[in-house]
Amino acid sequence: MLSGGEARTEVGRGGARRRLTPEERLPQILEAALEEFAERGYGGASMAGAAARAGVAKGLIYYYFPGKAELFTAVVRSCIQPVFTEAEKLVAAHDGPYADLLQRLIRLAYQRVGEDSRDSVLFKLLLAEADRFPELGDFYRLEVLSRGLDLITSVVSAGAAAGEFRADAAEDGGLAAVLMAPVAMASVWRGMLGPERAPSLEAMCAAQTRLILSGLARPGPG
Amino acid sequence: MLSGGEARTEVGRGGARRRLTPEERLPQILEAALEEFAERGYGGASMAGAAARAGVAKGLIYYYFPGKAELFTAVVRSCIQPVFTEAEKLVAAHDGPYADLLQRLIRLAYQRVGEDSRDSVLFKLLLAEADRFPELGDFYRLEVLSRGLDLITSVVSAGAAAGEFRADAAEDGGLAAVLMAPVAMASVWRGMLGPERAPSLEAMCAAQTRLILSGLARPGPG
DNA sequence: TTGCTTATCGACCGAATGGTCAATAACTGG
DNA sequence: CCAGTTATTGACCATTCGGTCGATAAGCAA
Structure with missing residues (x-):
């Protein structure tokens, strides 16, 4: 009626x-x-x-x-992309020991995670929804994961070629993922537990730096 | 009407x-x-x-x-808990070089991630929903994160005390998180991208094993 | 002013969903 | 075989939500 x-x-x-x-x-x-x-x-x-x-x-x-899904993908795109351009610029501009570059990259990444908490939350959200939105999954694979892995791989390879790192590090297919994961996970932890309850970014950054530098160093002289 | x-x-x-x-x-x-x-x-x-x-x-x-939220927390509980008991049993039962134990733990973790894809999806879901359900966040912090970190810390400390690892590794507050992150992230990647598109578990397992063992080793003899 | 374009509003709809509840059939003990 | 307990059902409700659409006003050009 x-x-x-x-x-x-x-x-x-x-x-x-x-x-x-x-x-x-x-x-x-x-x-x-x-x-x-x-x-x-x-x-x-x-x-x-x-x-x-x-x-x-x-x-x-x-x-x-057009709808909710498109709004979501637009939000994600607008938020996550700028992170990488920064890192890539750093790599392109750098010269000197590769260990320094690696150290600087790690610090930059952790710093960035600590800056904007909404980015972490959105990153976490992206992870959660990627499999329900093929476009989002593709975006993550191409614009985040591959881009990060390539960046790391290029630095490690260059360092190995320069004799700074172990030679076999350059051919280690999983190494880049292992190096990238702690930062990504730190972001996730922050997004889910909040800055206070998540593992300390500073501690993780320091630990990862130490581990990587001694883990990649050539086993040569004592 | x-x-x-x-x-x-x-x-x-x-x-x-x-x-x-x-x-x-x-x-x-x-x-x-x-x-x-x-x-x-x-x-x-x-x-x-x-x-x-x-x-x-x-x-x-x-x-x-009582409702949807309780059903969800019950599902998560029933799914994620058994993973750790296995690892803890392994640690308790082990004797021999700590490097072997660490290697075995890493392999066990990656293996477990590769086994049941639903676990990965649920883990990813847990990450995504933890901040909207305080009970879930607490559960994760206590029953997953802390438990994993403690496990790793205990092994590393024991290895350092036995003179197998670098002495300073035992006091490295962020080390455990850095060691745990790759496996967790591997699970997340699998859950979001599927087994084919995610970074290879075998490659990551091998790379992490190499990195850790050489990164934790005492810098002593060449 | 007049009139065209278009950014903006908000009532409305249909579908789906979380949650409730009285009816009821499957077991249990006597 | 009967009575009491309880696991199970499915219709129903109120609400919320994504999405549509005609009305409308703001700006601009002539």
């Missing part, structure tokens, strides 16, 4: 309405969606919630994104 | 009904719920879905569990 067919009689009389260019509104929506996703997870996040955080009507989000 | 007060006229005439003791039914429900959660995530999983997988009416789940 009270579901009148088109009984929509009092529409569109909303309050102050500010019209923005898409270049201004999009970041607002992405930022709000990041908060919503980080706080409630993918399944728990609601379009209405993201809209409310952005101070915007729900319908507007559908004006910018 | 058509919501008759107690118009429920034809209830309870369902088909073949098998009555089981709770000790028989509970594992069925937990197993079915594991499948459902692993496949759809926490938010995406539905009580009806879990019930259907168990071949049971939805209401029965509420007979055994």
